[in-house]
Amino acid sequence: MSTEASDPRIHLRVANKKAYVWDVEDIATIRSKHRLCGVFTGTLPHLSQQNLFLGVPMVLLPEEVVLLVENGFAVLIDDPKAHIQPSVAELQRWNSKEKELAQFQLSQLTTALGTSPAVMSEEAIKKRKERELKRQAAAAKAAEAQGALAEADSSIFTPSENAAPPPATETQYTVVIPASSTSFEWYNDSTCLHSSIQSAKEAGIWEYPSNLHERAKCGVFRGLWEQGMYMGGGIKFGGDYLVYPGDPLRYHAHFSATVLESPTFSLTPMEIVAHGRLGTVTKKSHLLCGWDDGKKEVSYLSIEWAGFG
Known part of the structure; x- marks a missing residue:
């Protein structure tokens, strides 16, 4: 339970x-x-x-x-x-309940439609054949129209006002069948x-965080989250996270963030240039987030291209 x-x-x-x-x-x-x-x-x-x-x-x-x-x-x-591991008696009891539920759903469907499943099946097959014939007729008419258009001298084709409208699609009805959501006793x-x-x-079911880099990621993630940000994976934009000012369904990311294991973590000039250029191309600022494992604090530094043109 x-x-x-x-x-x-x-x-x-x-x-x-x-x-x-x-x-x-x-x-x-x-x-x-x-x-x-x-x-x-x-x-x-x-x-x-x-x-x-x-x-x-x-x-x-x-x-x-x-x-x-x-x-x-x-x-x-x-x-x-x-x-x-369920016992045989429990499995048999569960199987009998499922059969009863299936019979109940079938009776509800039969009552709602006012016909038997066998008759419904025949009617469905008949309607399917009728729809197929209509589609074939519409396709034949479209092919004839295209052939006439290719042979016409004028490049503008105006359909006749008396042209028959396309066949109307049949509206599918909906039957609601109640079904309970059961939980397994085992x-x-x-x-x-x-x-x-x-x-x-x-x-032994969980192991994260297990090292300094993973602790830094958890600390940076919490730091941004506590400022009201939403985070998503940032691997496509050269970072660890994408940082949104609101729900990602409504906003674009303002930052791509990279987690550094220390506020004094060394970066090569080429890495700084790469972060700046990639952030500019994707219309984002790049955040360098330095984690201080002793103070449990995060420092932020943003990189973006400016002063060009």
Whole structure:
């Protein structure tokens, strides 16, 4: 049995050292209330072959996970350990409930349409054939029109006012079928819940941050977040993060940020020139963020081209 009902904190399911968010309400809370975006990695129904528009689950950056857990907004769940091996009786009981639910949905569909599934299937086939014939007729007319246009002396073609309008598309009706969302009895996350990063590290399910560079990234990420910024991955723009003044769905990034392990971290002149030129070309200022691991503070230095032309 899940403990989400009694625990208001967001549950981050950890598998293979990555934190996933499966609940859409938690995803909305993370973005609107905590100003963290994450990355969607799941496929959408009927669009499983594309990779442009993705859905749940959402994967969080390690820095986002650390910030949520340290601020008490979320807890880490050892997802593989939360799954309990069900007994044969439990599987049989679950299977019978699923069959009852399927029968109930079928009866609701039959009642809503006022016909049997077999008759509906025949009607659907008949309508599909009619639509196919209409499409073939429309395609034949279009081919004839193109041929007449090619043979005409004038390059301007004005359709006749008496031309028949294109066939109207059939409006598809919608039938709402109630379906309950059930939770498995053999999933129990109360015994594998971790409220701190240290506890998750000791359990072996999480290891970030593990060195100075990762601590610097967490510190810089928190520093920018506390100033009201939104962050996203910045690898495409030569930095560690893209820094937005508001939600990335509404604003362009103002900065690309690079994390330095120390405020006195050395950079070559070529690196400084590269950051400046790349930031100018992409209409952004480049932030050099120096992390002081002793004082737990961040210093910022922006680079941009100016005074040309």
